[in-house]
Amino acid sequence: xxxxxxxxxxxxxxxxxxxxxxxxxxxxxxxxxxxxxxxxxxxxxxxxxxxxxxxxxxxxxxxxxxxxxxxxxxxxxxxxxxxxxxxxxxxxxxxxxxxxxxxxxxxxxxxxxxxxxxxxxxxxxxxxxxxxxxxxxxxxxxxxxxxxxxxxxxxxxxxxxxxxxxxxxxxxxxxxxxxxxxxxxxxxxxxxxxxxxxxxxxxxxxxxxxxxxxxxxxxxxxxxxxxxxxxxxxxxxxxxxxxxxxxxxxxxxxxxxxxxxxxxxxxxxxxxxxxxxxxxxxxxxxxxxxxxxxxxxxxxxxxxxxxxxxxxxxxxxxxxxxxxxxxxxxxxxxxxxxxxxxxxxxxxxxxxxxxxxxxxxxxx
Numbered sequence: 222x223x224x225x226x227x228x229x230x231x232x233x234x235x236x237x238x239x240x241x242x243x244x245x246x247x248x249x250x251x252x253x254x255x256x257x258x259x260x261x262x263x264x265x266x267x268x269x270x271x272x273x274x275x276x277x278x279x280x281x282x283x284x285x286x287x288x289x290x291x292x293x294x295x296x297x298x299x300x301x302x303x304x305x306x307x308x309x310x311x312x313x314x315x316x317x318x319x320x321x322x323x324x325x326x327x328x329x330x331x332x333x334x335x336x337x338x339x340x341x342x343x344x345x346x347x348x349x350x351x352x353x354x355x356x357x358x359x360x361x362x363x364x365x366x367x368x369x370x371x372x373x374x375x376x377x378x379x380x381x382x383x384x385x386x387x388x389x390x391x392x393x394x395x396x397x398x399x400x401x402x403x404x405x406x407x408x409x410x411x412x413x414x415x416x417x418x419x420x421x422x423x424x425x426x427x428x429x430x431x432x433x434x435x436x437x438x439x440x441x442x443x444x445x446x447x448x449x450x451x452x453x454x455x456x457x458x459x460x461x462x463x464x465x466x467x468x469x470x471x472x473x474x475x476x477x478x479x480x481x482x483x484x485x486x487x488x489x490x491x492x493x494x495x496x497x498x499x500x501x502x503x504x505x506x507x508x509x510x511x512x513x514x515x516x517x518x519x520x521x522x523x524x525x526x527x528x529x530x531x532x533x534x535x536x537x538x539x540x541x542x543x544x545x546x547x548x549x550x551x552x553x554x555x556x557x558x559x560x561x562x563x564x565x566x567x568x569x570x571x572x573x574x575x576x577x578x579x580x581x582x583x584x585x
């Protein structure tokens with residue numbers, strides 16, 4: 222048993238710590254670059270610590286121990302590997318820094334920077350830069366700029382005198398293109414968004430469950446929100462704030478049956494919660510959400526594995542963001558997404574609820 226690992230998990234049972242150590246060992250065996258930055262491993266016989274992706278000759282398991290950071294490994298008397306340089310940013314971390322820099326340039330630019338300009342800023346060829354940008358964000362630089370514009374216009378629609386004024390204030394050069402993409406970007410037409418959801422017909426119900434409170438909301442097309450919370454009024458306020466001008470209707474028989482099915486699924490999550498959904502997202506988000514729905518109950522997949530399944534193996538951080546943007550808990554099972562080492566990552570409705578949902582799925 223790794224005493225250092227146990228020290229970082231004071232409330233963990235020995236079995237859980239052993240499981241985490243084994244998951245980290247498997248990452249070392251795979252030389253998994255996605256695990257770089259999550260932990261380092263040290264070899265007692267050499268006195269050296271490495272990043273998980275280190276290409277050095279494999280050590281024996283009994284000589285290996287794990288640390289949460291390079292600083293802890295150094296404090297324990299280990300020195301940095303001269304081959305993988307775990308005390309310096311990894312190649313992936315360097316690339317991510319370049320992508321973050323490019324994202325900031327796009328966000329603050331009055332007009333869209335060209336691919337050549339962004340690549341020159343990063344010190345890379347346009348082809349290479351385009352590849353690493355898409356791998357890290359799940360979007361091309363052009364698509365990322367469109368997403369930035371969508372955020373700007375969403376803000377402008379709240380205060381501009383007209384939809385057209387908001388579009389041009391936000392930097393769109395063509396109103397036609399925006400109107401074509403608006404349903405996916407805003408979840409409704411620009412006019413309806415500006416009016417706070419005016420024209421939308423929404424039914425919702427807030428019910429107690431064993432995970433606290435849950436809200437289920439639906440348009441005429443299907444369920445648009447499933448969220449957990451600790452207080453019923455807060456959940457109701459979230460939906461009303463999202464569509465302040467929408468028409469809220471009394472629940473009919475069909476919607477009542479949908480709510481009952483959601484509640485039953487939360488208590489015994491088996492199979493797929495097959496209900497009509499009305500959720501909006503980018504093309505990338507939709508691909509991630511479809512991949513999540515393909516994970517069987519009782520199983521999990523890492524963000525990197527999900528990224529691989531949608532054909533973008535390096536976009537695991539973007540996958541994590543897509544999971545965080547999921548508006549319908551359990552119907553799109555983002556709780557089945559975990560870190561590369563199998564540990565639970567963030568969950569917008571709380572890690573405790575995520576752990577409990579997974580536990581229920583694994584019950585016989």
